[in-house]
Amino acid sequence: xxxxxxxxxxxxxxxxxxxxxxxxxxxxxxxxxxxxxxxxxxxxxxxxxxxxxxxxxxxxxxxxxxxxxxxxxxxxxxxxxxxxxxxxxxxxxxxxxxxxxxxxxxxxxxxxxxxxxxxxxxxxxxxxxxxxxxxxxxxxxxxxxxxxxxxxxxxxxxxxxxxxxxxxxxxxxxxxxxxxxxxxxxxxxxxxxxxxxxxxxxxxxxxxxxxxxxxxxxxxxxxxxxxxxxxxxxxxxxxxxxxxxxxxxxxxxxxxxxxxxxxxxxxxxxxxxxxxxxxxxxxxxxxxxxxxxxxxxxxxxxxxxxxxxxxxxxxxxxxxxxxxxxxxxxxxxxxxxxxxxxxxxxxxxxxxxxxxxxxxxxxxxxxxxxxxxxxxxxxxxxxxxxxxxxxxxxxxxxxxx
Numbered sequence: 289x290x291x292x293x294x295x296x297x298x299x300x301x302x303x304x305x306x307x308x309x310x311x312x313x314x315x316x317x318x319x320x321x322x323x324x325x326x327x328x329x330x331x332x333x334x335x336x337x338x339x340x341x342x343x344x345x346x347x348x349x350x351x352x353x354x355x356x357x358x359x360x361x362x363x364x365x366x367x368x369x370x371x372x373x374x375x376x377x378x379x380x381x382x383x384x385x386x387x388x389x390x391x392x393x394x395x396x397x398x399x400x401x402x403x404x405x406x407x408x409x410x411x412x413x414x415x416x417x418x419x420x421x422x423x424x425x426x427x428x429x430x431x432x433x434x435x436x437x438x439x440x441x442x443x444x445x446x447x448x449x450x451x452x453x454x455x456x457x458x459x460x461x462x463x464x465x466x467x468x469x470x471x472x473x474x475x476x477x478x479x480x481x482x483x484x485x486x487x488x489x490x491x492x493x494x495x496x497x498x499x500x501x502x503x504x505x506x507x508x509x510x511x512x513x514x515x516x517x518x519x520x521x522x523x524x525x526x527x528x529x530x531x532x533x534x535x536x537x538x539x540x541x542x543x544x545x546x547x548x549x550x551x552x553x554x555x556x557x558x559x560x561x562x563x564x565x566x567x568x569x570x571x572x573x574x575x576x577x578x579x580x581x582x583x584x585x586x587x588x589x590x591x592x593x594x595x596x597x598x599x600x601x602x603x604x605x606x607x608x609x610x611x612x613x614x615x616x617x618x619x620x621x622x623x624x625x626x627x628x629x630x631x632x633x634x635x636x637x638x639x640x641x642x643x644x645x646x647x648x649x650x651x652x653x654x655x656x657x658x659x660x661x662x663x664x665x666x667x668x669x670x671x672x673x674x675x676x677x678x679x680x681x682x683x684x685x686x687x688x689x
Contacts, residue, residue, distance in 0.1 A: 340390060343527045347383045350530040351376045354537055363544050371424040375533060378417045383526040385410040390523070393463050400461050407463065408449050411472055412442045415479035417529060422483040425536050427490030434482070441475045473517060480513060487536075491543075501542075505535045548615040550593055551600035559614040559622060566663065566670050570611065571625040571632050573660040574677045575603060580619035598646060599656055606639045632660070657684040 355376045358369050385406040392403040416438060422428055448454040453468040484506050491502055512528020548555040554562075577583075577599055584592040596619065603621055604613050611625035625632065636658065643656055659681025663673040 340387075340523055343524060344383060344387050347527040347530045348380070350527075350534050351380050354530075354534045358537060361541070363541070368424065371420070372533075372537060375417070375420040375424050376530075378413055378420050379526060379530050379533065382410055382413050382417060383530070385413070386523060386526060389463065392461065395461055397459065397461050400457055400459075403457050403461055403463065404449060407455060407457070408445060411445045411454065414472075414476050415441060418476075418479035418483035421529075421533065421536070422486035422490075425490065425540065426483070426486030426488070428486055429482075429489075437475075444471070476513075480510070484510075501539055505532055505539060508532055508535070551596055551615045551621075553600050553604065553621065554612055554614045556614065556616045559616050562612065562624065563670055563674075566624075567665060568626055569629065569665050570663050571623075571629055571660055572663055572670075572673050572677045573607070573623040573625065573658060574674070574681045575599070575621040575623075576657045576681055577619040578655045578657060602639065602642045602646060606635055606642060610635070629662075636660070657681050659684065 355373050358364055358372045358376075361369075364372070388406040389403060389410065392399045392406070419428075419434055419438065428434070445454065448468065452466055454466055454472050455469065456464050456466055458464065487506065488502065509528055509532040512532070513525050515522055516525035546554055546558045577595060580592065580595070583595055596615075600613070600615065600621065603623060607613060607623045607625060610627045610631070611623055614622045614624075616622045625635075639658070647655060659677045659679065661673045661676035661680065662668075663670055
């Protein structure tokens, strides 16, 4: 009875040996090919190539930092983690293909097809990077249409490879741009514009105070990409994209630490910090949702969160242009209004009208009580002003709250 077991062990041992031999042979072939590739692409003491190697190193290290940071960040959702890591992977593939293209350009003619293939991958993946960035950091518009356009562009690039429409690699293994290269430029520029629109629109919910930082990051990306387009020998586009990716990730992290993720208003931590540094006159408005506990107990916490979000949207729509909007407690909000202080009564009436419209559309909503007070930077104590606004708000609360 023991013999079949022994036989099975011998067979499994043979299978393992075969796998090990195959793996060893594969590794040996891979190492030989890498050595051969290095010999055939031995660089000719070119300063620009040395500079490009530094760019590749910086790009790779930046992508590694971003990916590791994202994976270990508990505040980032699993879905968003996978999107950002995938974006890093796409950029990594692009810079690797570009590096292979640079190494093989003008090298041994036996590497012509490798040169063509990596250029094809680079041309196909460049617009995909912009769309991946839009998915990771923005709000994607018309995803099916975008997927169809990306597929059509990739198919065109494959056809162009065999017909020398966009680029060619001559008999001496030298890369050349061809007559229809402009089609690739148009596709890439459109993908970048699409990415910028998606990111800007997707981050509107994070209050206008962060907008200038986002615009500066996008300008940095545009500058790097534009430089590459007009000066092909200066290969900094993917490095700028990698650095821009890291900056966008840090921007998102900064936003997460200052934003209440339920309502998209500034959070209490940000409110307390800004209160400490008040340097100009302002109106302080305090808001409280009436019977909020009853909403949660009767309709559930999902409906409660919906009410919080709807009220926050109304507050920001009315007061957002004139100051900063905060969620400072469970059902409490605050606005510090710095601009156009003479419009306080007009804005309060506008908010009152917005609440009336909200009550008609949402059966679980009972209204909002509002109190406000004026802060004079030369005379008043900010805490006293907050207490005054809070007192007015509590006086307006329903008695059966």
